[in-house]
Amino acid sequence: MTETETEIQRSTGADTVRGDTRPTVIADDVHIVYRVHTAGSGKGGAPAALRRIISRKPSPNVRTVHAIKGVSFTAYRGEAIGLIGSNGSGKSTMLRTIAGLIPPERGKVYSDGQPSLLGVNAALMNDLTGERNVVLGGLAMGMTPEEIRERYDGIVEFSGINDKGDFISLPMRTYSSGMAARLRFSIAAAKKHDVMMIDEALATGDRRFQKRSEERIRELRKDAGTVFLVSHNNKSIRDTCDRVLWLESGELRMDGPTDDVIKEYEAFTKK
């Protein structure tokens, strides 16, 4: 990996201040293409499908979306990197790719350690109580039952779910979207992550919770590795990140220190 690493380091040219020069994530000319199966006319059926397989022609009912177009960057230990860009620019797709959830059509993603996408929501269940979901989310992140027991009180306290009564013993469907987001963040933040990715989580909590989450992110950066944060809230990005990747129509438009990139982005969005 070292050879590729130096090569990519040279090619990205991101000039950020780094306390530690160990790369944690390297994206090398990544392309992501989604294939969407549309209903089509329904004509042809099995014989037409067989003819297409034999002639190797793509189905006319499959549409492709080229969501990421040749993105390259290197992330280092101790960095908090913001991902910004208009709706549909490819931010969430990029996070999911780093997490290993979507295979690139072309290019490669290398990572040191296990990247975790803060989205235990997939594993959490609305009909179960907050209490059960803490256990479920912890198990989904690879924690042992013993570790979950040790950290349970800390998770609930951090989430502030019980600040206004005993909500942790109620089903999650009774929570507001902010409360659910807070619990998800608290579960995910209870574990040390080599590479932690957060998709908009901070935007949903109230200001006090946002502050607490920002502190927690700073701590995680100190003992773990790299934090990626997707947000439409420029203030959250300014308060949390020292480097920003700006994606637009699937392309990396700018990569650099937060203030420089946000300044350009704000000028672009005001146009």
Ligand SMILES: Nc1ncnc2c1ncn2[C@@H]1O[C@H](COP(=O)(O)OP(=O)(O)OP(=O)(O)O)[C@@H](O)[C@H]1O
């Ligand atoms: N599962 C999918 N199937 C097909 N196309 C998808 C899928 N997910 C995303 N896309 C497309 O990929 C592109 C990038 O989407 P993505 O969700 O990564 O953008 P985003 O920058 O996170 O957007 P937002 O700011 O609105 O959350 C969009 O054109 C979107 O329509």
